[in-house]
Amino acid sequence: MSTAIPVVFIHGLWLHASSWQAWADRFAARGYAPSTPGWPGEPGTVAAARRAPEAVAGLGIDDVAGHYADLIRGRPDPPVLIGHSFGGLIAQKLLGLGIGRAAVAIDPARIRGVRALPFAQLRAAFPVLGNPANRRRSVSLTAAQFRYGFGNAISRIESDELFGRWTVPSPGRPLFEAAFANLRRSSPAAVDTRNAGRGPLLFISGQEDRTVPDALTRAAYKLYGDSPAVTDLKQFPGRGHSLTIDSGWRRIADYALEWLDRQPIAAGR
Structure with missing residues (x-):
């Protein structure tokens, strides 16, 4: 029987699982x-996802969280959860529910309780939030929109290459749910930040991120102040929302690995 600790990676909007x-x-x-x-x-592929935008249209945060919860509950060993953007929100939500042994939330989408709403984030989200009908639709980014929201801290050439390689249509509904999270007590973007029995949680923030500005990640981190469970924050200067896929991804991945190796979950591996 394998003793390797399982890890489940959870992507966010506009990037494919691959x-x-x-x-x-x-x-x-x-x-x-x-x-x-x-x-x-x-x-299963970027090309297939681009041909079938309707496949994910209308999905909300609870649909996605429930999907991953079902996958994880079927495993014999609880995994580490690593999520980017809305994947980072989902990772927090699951960890707060006691699903998973630890989590890394990278530039995580806005959870309920975070009140900061920087202009850069509003502009990055406008392609979706600018049209209420997008709540039921799947939406694609243009190369220019990707450059603003994801690739602002890298060269235009690299941003365009990443756009062509990884972007897919994504549901608009999660953005509406996060944007109005503080108006609903039962918001799908609500996370249990006070769970004392959860596993360790690491926030990673790109300080040049426009889609999830550093101020939002710091605000989410502070919401966990009442929990005695391990909660850490690492900020990376000069990094934007593309930090998991651009040429500097190894530095982010290696920091996450080093952090995990310092946690009790790594004992006996």
Whole structure:
């Protein structure tokens, strides 16, 4: 029987699950057992996802969280959860429910209780939030929109290459749910930040991120102040929302690995 600690990678909007493959390979080389499941209904390749935008249209945060919860509950060993953007919100939500042994939330989408709403984030989200009908639709970014929201801290050439390689249509509903999270007590973007029995949680923030500005990640981190469970924050200067897929991804992945190795979950591996 394998003793490797499982890791589940959870992507956010506009990136396909396969964008985690380099991370999965690096974690496997360090003795973990990684998997990169997509969102419910997500086609298996970038090309197929682009041909079938309706496959994920209308999905909300609870649909995605429930999908990953079902996948994880079917496993014999609880995994580490690593999520980017809305994947980071989902990772927090699951960890707060006691699903998973630890989590890394990278530039995580806004959870209920975070009140900061920087202009850069509003502009990055406008392609979706600018049209209420997008709540029921799947929406694609243009290369220029990707450059603003994801690739602002890298060259235009690299941003365009990443856009062509990884972007897919994504549901608009999660953005509406996060934007109005503080108006609903039962918001899908609510996370149990006071769970004293949860596993360790690491926040990673790119300080040049426009889609999830550093102020939002810091505000989310502070919401965990009443919990005695391990909660850490690492900020990376000069990094934007593309930090999991651009040419600097190894530094982010290696920091996450080093942090995990310092946690009790790594004992006996």
